Amino acid sequence: MVIDTFSFKSLIRPVVDFPKPGVIFRDITPLFQSPKALRMVIDSFVHRYIDADFSHIGAMDARGFLIGSIVAHELNKPLILFRKQGKLPADVLAEGYKTEYGEAFLEVHADSLCEGDSVILFDDLIATGGTLIAAANLVRRMGARVHEASAIIDLPELLGSQRLEDMGIPTFCLTNFALTDM
Template sequence: MHLDDEFSLKTLIRPVVDFPKPGVVFRDITPLFQSPRALRLVVDSFAQRYVEAEFSHVGAMDARGFLIGSAVAYALNKPLVLFRKQGKLPADVLAESYRTEYGEAFLEVHSDSLCEGDKVVLFDDLIATGGTLLAAAALARRMGASLLEAAAIIDLPELGGSQKLMDAGIPTFALTAFALDEI
């Protein structure tokens, strides 16, 4: 099974106009998760991409990145590292501030999640401004880990996030991309 013309991933990503604020087209992936076939195809596509890659951990972004990252970690038998919004982790954490398309936030990770020499693939639902993934990369590097790639279901290239990641030395991969005005 693979994603092809017969099965369009874009048809299962619902555009929600003016959410969470006027002028924004939110890319809702919940219809994708309501289709067992689509979810399997997405997870299998990522698993096939990374099955022979040399890396040690899967990193997943709070919250929608958890959905894909955990499934890929399971499929590839890799440890899962959770990058959470501020105040959600119970043990010692490292924190990193970042800008989102809506404001400023903090990302945290347990300080013992990664070690020197670990290599991580980061997962999120989409790449917009790149802030969350750049913060996760900075946290991973602070623990001595390196990055193989940042991966997402959706890229919004006009917002510049994938370019910022590449400029920071982090290759990116997305299953599909949308123009900002694409409905």
């Protein structure tokens, strides 16, 4: 799928040396300040998935919540929240993973999915793929399957999309950046 990414790609702000020296952080918050750009982003995802055969939207803590919740609403699908450790109140399943900055745990309510469910996972960006891979492992532990992993941005040099594809999980991103793109 090809969309006019030029209009909204320029609204993704590079923040140099955040959260640590040498990293260019891709800040999507300016997209939310432009109703037209946000509408383009949401419409792109909605058009991609409107006729797809899946049962749930899964959104990653925290920026994945921003897009995943809107898409779930637009497509009238249940929303599953994948949270950082210690944020969910009921029984959880947890999965450890490595990030580009260290190690973390992702949790989901243990009763979020059933055998046979199919989930589209949303995050703001795919870097190393750690968060989405952890979510995919949690989905599989509940007997469900991942339909696709989706994000606004891909950082292909960090190989996260490739790692997901190697696991048999298709990926879809609206745009990508080289690590040095400003």
